[in-house]
Amino acid sequence: MEIDKAIRESNDRRLKSKYNNAIYVIKRAFALYAFEEVAFSFNGGKDSTVLLHLLRAGYFLHKETPNYLSEGDTNCEMKCPIRTIYFVSPCAFPEIDSFTYETAATYDLQLENFRIDFKSGLEALLKEKPIRAIFLGTRIGDPNAVGQEQFSPSSPGWPPFMRVNPILDWSYRDVWAFILTCKVRYCSLYDQGYTSIGSIYDTVPNALLGTSDSSTSKENFRPAYLLSDGRLERAGRAKKCSRQDSGSDPVINESRTLTVSVIAVGDEILFGTVEDQLGSSLCRKLRSIGWTVSHTAVVRNDIDSVAEEVEQRKSSNDVVFMYGGVGPLHSDVSVAGVAKAFGVRLAPDEEFEEYLRHLTSDQYTGDRNEMAQLPEGITELLHHEKLAVPLVETAQPLSKLCLEFPDLSIGCFRKSRVGPLIVNFVGKDQARIELAVEALCKKFNHGDFSEVNCG
Known part of the structure; x- marks a missing residue:
């Protein structure tokens, strides 16, 4: 067959x-x-x-x-x-x-x-x-x-x-990989930039596939299978005015803009240890492409806190951008929080697991597999080549350290994507913090961390 x-x-x-x-x-x-x-x-x-x-x-x-x-x-x-x-x-x-x-x-x-x-x-x-x-x-x-x-x-x-x-x-x-691999015939509209087809009154070519022709001043569109981020598949579904509203044929409501919520996850931001530069940069970028940022928030490294914030933004119908709290560390809870907000399980993603294997080698099997757990149904991954190398070598020892010192908040982060590692200790008992720092030094070699913060 x-x-x-x-x-x-x-x-x-x-x-x-x-x-x-x-x-x-x-x-x-x-x-x-x-x-x-x-x-x-x-x-x-x-x-x-x-x-x-x-x-x-x-x-x-x-x-x-x-x-x-x-x-x-x-x-x-x-x-x-x-x-x-x-x-x-x-x-x-x-x-x-x-x-x-x-x-x-x-x-x-x-x-x-x-x-x-x-x-x-x-x-x-x-x-x-x-x-x-x-x-x-x-x-x-x-x-x-x-x-x-x-x-x-x-x-x-x-x-x-x-x-x-x-x-x-x-x-x-997956859909387009199947169609192109099996060379099956599909509706010609997909070659005209349509990525999700509804009725003639609510569907237009996806603007993300648009290309301008300087010789004719006419906008052309690339085929649907060239859309790089499948999560924007429905960006071609536009609200249109009714005939009664427009007095003629239905037209696209060109005043419609996308509204965005930006969520940062990280105790280090709330503690004032790190200045959140990514948030302002992201807001400027979104504004430059015509999207309106309606809400920003910073939440703790806590599954329930992440889930609650995502649940609130989900009900507002905003597009949600989230950063921080993604990785193999004990404090990386963003993915689990998103899964809880949508009421789905965490499930392994073959594509992401293969990429992590390439990054970390088979030596870190346990942490690698844990990182490859994604919310069930969240099936699109973008720009794998731009991900930083995960901190898998630090994950297990730090997790054990947290079990030894449950009264302390212990975080590990980088100030930039490829910057040196920083461990942050926060607690009420200075003696306990000093014991935790001493235990940390025994678990890692000198130079593994550029900085240890105590607060």
Whole structure:
């Protein structure tokens, strides 16, 4: 099967892992439900296009088992005659409609069109045919993904069926890596700078992909797969005025600007040990690109403090920038705080773990793996090459030191990205601080730290 062959021949370890996990979910669904009891919700977008070809591969691998493979079945490599739901909308891009119908014809999808809302359409479908499970191209980060697992029963008040989400943990990068590796056809809008496609009234090309043509003064756009930060996938979703508001065709509300909250994490800033220069630099940079900073805050190295601040900013719909508290040290709690604010677990990220292995060598396995734990669903990592070498060699001894002196606040940081290490001790009992400093000196060689602060 050409999809499975392309993935097996790829050198992308992360993509192989995502593919294998998705295929497992699909094969599991085919084992649990009869083929006529499953359906596929297709909308012509990139995510459902990926899911279509995963279903083709999963269907082929499922039928490849001797119990299912019948002689003379030569079409399973190209076809997947699964019942397919498509909700037709007068607000859809013509290119999406065309791509959907052409794709259905190419792969023998049993396309069923609905011209009503999603819930009513499902009620009509399930009333007419015994559908027990529906494959969906939902990814973490989608508005409707909150609380879903790879197998999730439908929500209360909806028709009863099992939602099957094979690509729930896939990132924007994973989606495009699959499409480009397998060389599958996708909707032409993605070559015109669209990165997330909704209706014709709320979708424009992503400005981050814009390129100016001096000869024609016309703005052009690079393809969607060149977007470097997948977290900005929905930057092309813009609010538009209604016909009633504008008196003509809908137009983009050009006055809309992004508002930002900036959160710094670090006891050393609150103690006055370090001057926060990054915050002012970041605010100036954001202002220079047209973003409005509405809120800044500094919080303690404490999971609950981080979670509370992120929770508050999340409800304000601001874009949140956070710095500090990221690394293998006992005081690096930012990632855990973000996970708590979003109610998700920390899970290993293959891409980040591979990068950390390159930085730190296999000698620091325990700390490296701990650093690679990211909030589940936070699947995009940017500019790995600009990360400072982690302080893994100091993490374990400092953590033990904190256990020995629970009455002291012990922090380790650098004043700049590649600057020397500084250890900071804060406590009420000066004798205890002196004992902690003495213990520190026994754990490390002379010169490992440029400075030891006591306060």
